Amino acid sequence: MAYLIKGVSILGAAPTDLAVTDGLIAAEPAKNAEVIDAAGLVALPGLVDVHTHLREPGREDAETVQTGSRAAALGGYTAVCAMANTSPVADTAGVVEQVWRLGREAGLVDVQPIGAVTIGLAGKQLAELGAMATSAAGVRIFSDDGFCVADPRLMRRALEYVKAFDGVIAQHAEEPRLTEGAQMHEGEVSTRLGLTGWPAVAEEAIIARDVLLAEHVGSRLHVCHVSTAGSVEVLRQAKARGVRVTAEVTPHHLLLTDELAAGYDPVFKVNPPLRTAGDVAALRQALLDGVIDVVATDHAPHAVQDKECEWSYARPGMLGLETALPIMLSVFGEKWDLIADRMSVAPARIARLDGHGGDLTKAGTPANLTLVDPSARWVVDPGALASRSRNTPYAGMTLPGRIVATFLRGEATVLDGKVVK
């Protein structure tokens, strides 16, 4: 299929025509090109998520690779990295190849499996990192996300191991002894509500330790879902010293605060917890400064019975794929260069996903892109989302920006705001 995307603004620049032929950006449109009227639309390189929970295998009642891929394409994504906390855990070449194959079959986004760092996420023994790296799935990111690799010796060994093939360890930074029984952020609101808190230092202490380990080993560390102002300062100092560390922030940590726990609606329960307005401000500034490299969704679908129950029993986590770009637009406005870098270019570089996050103004770039209508407004209806789950914290909110079309290697996955297949 060939396309001529007419009158589109690439990253907010003056309107132009964008030709797509044989999977690539082309200098001239093909004769048989299908014309898309893109007046008023903005083209971005296809978004890349380095932190998505697709729940397959094991919790297909909450999400599958297929439903999660639909949600991703509708959110403007062309690649997602699938977290390893499935059942069975993605800790062998067999499981990561299964997820990778399911992604190919769905065919809507590139699904890049993340491998577990330790067997069963148990934090005791290293998983077969090399076998996962050399498998058909070509794993590059390893994470025990959901759990922290708390044992410093194991963390050191993991960093040493992946250095050989330029892999990266993505850490869920949570000192488990400091978060036992935690239900929300530890602070004024938790005191008022009488809920056990997760103190900021439980995150900051692990990040501080891990940047020192990464510096010692000379290996790559990625920090998942950074949520506190103190974490930002640790990262700022580490980067200034030249440590090979990258970090992500979620859309929800850029917008929502711990005050939302006061209504005891478990839709706002997430790990790490929603923090204070001061933390939100520091995270926004860190993303602008580049101290935080990327926005990652931490899309965490949960079945109704795991979410619509009493706060203390509810699983932590919230949906993110279909609302990430609109939340970014509502927080930062139409800062297209920032959005493209933090949501596509930088995540593609961290995950080493060649062909994603490319320059759309250059002929020959793989045609992974999304078209956004920044003037559209829409109301979030949990039942209308493509995800199999409904646990969005934005229900009923009016958000700016609608994803009109998404292209994966020149083939439309979304057109007119609907999944093509």
Ligand SMILES: NC(=O)N[C@@H](CC(=O)O)C(=O)O
């Ligand atoms: N973020 C969450 O609250 N939950 C995630 C796990 C995680 O990202 O730590 C999940 O798998 O549900």
Ligand SMILES: [Zn+2]
């Ligand atoms: Zn996590």
Ligand SMILES: [Zn+2]
């Ligand atoms: Zn996660």
